[in-house]
Amino acid sequence: MPALMPVPAVSVIIPVYNVRPWLGECFESLRRQTIGMENIEIIAVDDRSTDGGWEELQRLAEDFPQLTVDRLAANSGGPGAPRNRGLDKATGTFVFFLDPDDYLGDEALERMVATAERVPSDVVVGKIVTPEGQVDRAPKSMFARTVDKVDLYDSKVFNSLGPWKLFRRSLIEDHAIRFPEGVPRREDGPFTSRCFLKARAISIIADYDCYYLRTRPDGSNATSQRPDYPALLTIADDLIDAVFEHLPPGPERDYLIRRHVRIAIMSAFKGWWLANLSPEEQRQTFDQAHAMLDRCLTDGVLAGLEPVWRLRSSLVARNEFDAFMKALPVTFQAEPSAVVEDGRVYIPFSYFRDPELAIPDSVYEVTDRLRVQHSLDGLTWGHDGLHVRGAASIAHLADREASVRLLLRERTTKAAVAVPATAAATATGEPATFEAHIDLATADGGAPLPAGMWDISVEATAEGVTREARLGSRRDEAIGTDPASHAVAHHPGTEVVATTYFSRYGNLGIDVGERTHTSFPQPRLASLRSSTTGLRLDVDYPDASDAGLSAEIRLVRDSTTRSVPTEVTADGSGLRLSAALALPVLRLRPGVWDARVLITSGDLRREVVLKDGKGKPVRVNVLPKWGALRGRLGK
Incomplete structure (x- = not known):
């Protein structure tokens, strides 16, 4: 009995008609597939090319053992019939339709097959892009993020009905789905839509360029021809x-x-x-x-x-x-x-x-359907708070005089605070520019803005119509996306650390009081050595990116603080803080003292409890006799 041939992971079906100049790059992209050629079956069906494409396919078959070539008896008038012939010959677990003037990213098939097997999904839509320098006609709306199981009725995936996707072959055969034949354009729509509608799950890969959709320089793409x-x-x-x-x-x-x-x-x-x-x-x-x-x-x-x-x-x-x-x-x-x-x-x-x-x-x-058209054009901190510049107007009402204000909403308490903005009219049809100042000491009706996580929205009103939107997703590229912490005036005579940040969707927020964003990394004890004659602490501080940062080690007991002379040295991973005390230490009263680190950077100044590698506070026990020292860890 002859040995059974292994089933290929994916059958790549290529309809060919007068595309000889591009066949080489198309097939080379298949040779580079990281899934391995042993897992690929290639089926190329020629639709009676007149440019030598059939002869080129026969030559390629000698170089690609995985390639099966076939030719229709007469030109069919569109790619549907060649693709259907390929489907009839396919044996792979999955099927991918590759147009001969396009090509694949090296990891495309490996990523798509892995996703289909893991989820499992019946259709995988890999990100489609246009090669650099060509007219961009690649779909984009469905590639905002990678999704294992996309909702067909709450997404943009149905906007792309092109065939350049990975399909589970059993889905196609179980439902007898085929392409319309004899149609030069859009024949892929009915096929793909039926697969979408019958699929158990549809996945999207948006973090890798899977498919390169070429625009032919001679304008001979089917989509460039006179519409029928x-x-x-x-x-x-x-x-x-x-x-x-x-x-x-x-x-x-x-x-x-x-x-x-x-x-x-x-x-x-x-x-x-x-x-x-x-x-x-x-x-x-x-x-x-x-x-x-x-x-x-x-x-x-x-x-x-x-x-x-x-x-x-x-x-x-x-x-x-x-x-x-x-x-x-x-x-x-x-x-x-x-x-x-x-x-x-x-x-x-x-x-x-x-x-x-x-x-x-x-x-x-x-x-x-009215929405706020908005942009964030400037974001700067001062000791008096946060200064915000931007533009905002209501779609379809951009030619009307508008008022603008910012709305701050705390995520947990749902408290809301309105901050007025000054708006200035611009050219007709353009959003009005605005400036706003968020003074954390007076923002809440003259009182300090409470600690919390505050989302920032922009609200626009024109002719009695009001709309709002989260601010920040459309912003000037000069505005950094990293969290920025500053000490600003808060309660009379006090300061609070406030941090601006952007959410995963690009929306602006303020963390007041370091609820989530800490202004400094946590220093860690590297070593503590004590004896009857002295004490030495070595502390690692993990961030040396701020050239203006300074730090010193302190011992604190009740309301008494003693600074310890600290040597600061930098290495590749951060800072090493070293402090030594020699006996007798007359200024340290007997008892247990907490070890802390005072960190200063710009307008930020923070005293942080020193912890060891297990997260326990570091404490120093001063014994009565001669002020002797003993380091210990405690709760």
Whole structure:
């Protein structure tokens, strides 16, 4: 009986048509895969290339034992048929679709397969990027962070329906999923969307560049060619079918259909469509779109669209061809100034409150979509508190006079403090600039700001409409992201250490009283040696990055403090503090004294309890006779 061949981890399927100049780089990226060529099966299917691509594949097959080549009997008109042929031949646990003019990052397959096996997930979306110096057409919205199990209905992953992903082959075969054939563009959408909808789990890898999506210098990518509108809208209809097959009516279906309305259907109606199609072709395209929107444009879908998309799609759904043709060019122009009535905000595009068409105000309303446009442009500490500079306005109302203030909210107590800001108008449409001063001694209605973790938001008000947003995620690159601690005036005659910091999402906060952020690292006892004639302490301080830092060792008992002459030396890992006392020590009363370290850096001055390697306080016992010393550790 012949030996069974091991199942490859991944089958890489490559559809080939007139891409000979790029085949070499594509295959070399496969050779470099850290998963190992023994774990890869390559299947390249030629769609009757006329540039010598088939002959090049045959030559590559001699160099790549893992490569199987095949050729269709006639040109199929799109990559769907070659990919389907590859699927029929695939034996790997997973399948990856690689276009021959693109290439992979060296660790791409290893990372994606490892993620799929660990989670386990049926689809892994690796980060897609564009090679340096080329027109960037890579999707970005879904790659904010790496996620093991992404929620299809609360993420941007459905925005990317390209095939350049890792799929579990059993998912594809169990549900008999295949690509539409004979379509030059967007044939990947129905395939990928069905895989997404059937997948048990979808993972995203955002911390490694997995796939390099090339833009060909000769503009020969399929997405650069003249659109075949009837074919594209047929694909859009298939996309809608895929969602309808899987989901009943409701918010989840509306969320996915909204993507198809905006990207697959209404994106056809652009300037090129207006300028190059005959009136008959335009009407044919419009009628196709109308038939689709008539069955899928629910109120829920419409509500989630931007006003300009709402108007366009509403006119198509209502079969208002003439009105659509008049309104479409206007919607490409600058947005008209908003109308504000009783706290509601509308964008008066064409036919706003037109008595003949009677389009509902809801199509034009943006009240629930208003957001604060903001930036953090300056952040400086002084002894009188924190000075903040930035810009803020409400989207769609940036041309109106606005007032701005900062809002501080304590995370635990939920206490809120408002800090006024001075706002100045800028160019029309640009957010108003503002300056604010957070005086920790008086911020809470004239009283000191209590200790705690305070989140900072910016609030803008224009024409009676108020919105707020966390401040800091959009900031000047000169503003450092490391926590910055300063001693500032607080209660009368006292100071408090306050630290500005940015959260994992880039939002600004203030830690008042070192609740989480300590201004100095903890010094640790390196050695303590005592005898009847003297005492020596060696202390390691782990941070030597601050050239202006000074430190001394102190002994403290009750209200009495004695400074010990301290020698400070630097090494590669920090500072070594050394202090010695010789007997007799007449100024030390008998009893137990706490060892502490006084650290000074700029306006910060802190006395820290000295601890040993186990975290226990270091104490010195002064015996009555001759002031003899004995070091000890205690609670």
